[in-house]
Amino acid sequence: MFVFNTNLRVRYADTDQMGYVYYGNYGAYYEVARVESLRHLGYSYKDLEAQGVMMPVLENYSKFLLPAKYDELLRIEVTLKALPSVRIQFYYRIFNEQEQLINTGNTLLAFVSKDSGKPCRPPQILLKLFSPFFDEAKDLK
């Protein structure tokens, strides 16, 4: 299992007139958590695209337990429960400054070749970076 935490400050732009973060903005929050978790591993999503692989989102689910509010410094915990195959699933838990769990969610993404538009395997280097966190990947180490 791979777990990583990212902090993110709620912007005024993110709020709505209810005084909460608009539910549509959690997609961008999840994105930040995913990308920073990869960067922490030493991997750049930008480089992935430069190498001809993109990662469109296939499914996204969010459960809103408590509102996120303006200027709060949120902590987003992102978890990978399995080594990526042609798909990769990220799980999230978002906590506010009082360490209350305010949101849970998950996103399923595909690896797709830019040229063919078809699903492809994740880059070998990405699998190697994840492998220390998963037992089934021992042979990749």
Added chain:
Amino acid sequence: MFVFNTNLRVRYADTDQMGYVYYGNYGAYYEVARVESLRHLGYSYKDLEAQGVMMPVLENYSKFLLPAKYDELLRIEVTLKALPSVRIQFYYRIFNEQEQLINTGNTLLAFVSKDSGKPCRPPQILLKLFSPFFDEAKDLK
């Protein structure tokens, strides 16, 4: 069952560098479909808030089948499968101009009193407007 269709034009602002509508923007698309379906019934979400009831989102799920692209005139079909109680669930299907199904999703919202911050029943007038579409609501007619 209550079904309503709304058209929505994809803005440049909605796209990302993949050339697709960014997945986080579907939240706003769903919102437009919900609000326009209520307006068609003769009900205004704005008035609901003015009357002291707000509708925070509890859960949201999206499945992305095909990308939505810049300038496409999408059709969003919104469906209610049950009369609202303290919660209301909207189901969506989004079609592109070629009538391809590109996205399905659903959103669960609560009725919450602004004063108490607690869940409340939907306004009686809203139930009456929905009742012709649901058998179990015959006694409300």
Added chain:
Amino acid sequence: MFVFNTNLRVRYADTDQMGYVYYGNYGAYYEVARVESLRHLGYSYKDLEAQGVMMPVLENYSKFLLPAKYDELLRIEVTLKALPSVRIQFYYRIFNEQEQLINTGNTLLAFVSKDSGKPCRPPQILLKLFSPFFDEAKDLK
């Protein structure tokens, strides 16, 4: 002079906790007004990009006179005061449902060749469509 009016409904997603449309969202509102004015003329910005020309924004200015609020059906008046050259300037005035002027602004965009990345002339067809509205363009008619 070319003048065109577009209607646009304020979404919940556009509001902020002040209960106003967030100032950053006027960029997308202006975009809708620009694109719809071209569509009215019979021209599609999407086709322009497909033909290898893109229109990045060079400058943008907004003056906020009164807030735009949730669910208001705004009217955006877009004006061209001169025939486009390698640049095109759009002027806007936004009115709320009470016909109060709530915002004025303008955007300067360039025509840029996708291949070379360099400024280019607008497509001849676009100049022809605009020419009836400008005296200096009589010879294009």
Added chain:
Amino acid sequence: MFVFNTNLRVRYADTDQMGYVYYGNYGAYYEVARVESLRHLGYSYKDLEAQGVMMPVLENYSKFLLPAKYDELLRIEVTLKALPSVRIQFYYRIFNEQEQLINTGNTLLAFVSKDSGKPCRPPQILLKLFSPFFDEAKDLK
């Protein structure tokens, strides 16, 4: 003169299909720079609102010199050239990772009382925090 620098990472959500940061998103970037500059001084915009003062935007201007691109770590330099009165003007310069100046802009905001909806003086504490940076404010020190 008061000058402060903030770093901000470009999100995928911020890009458009041109591969650039959409021009409407600079409003949120400027907001981050403003708010972080106040936080650096020891002042919280959140507290300001809690004390009954809000700061709606009156004018905003942006000049786009070079595109900002996905995943770039931008540096936003925010400058106050004068002590705030009933209005406050922020100037920005945005630099990319190659230290190229990509954007300049400025935003004029008002101090407005939430209760009366009318312009008001900035809180005395805010003036005191800014005063060391401005000669004309010596008597506030």
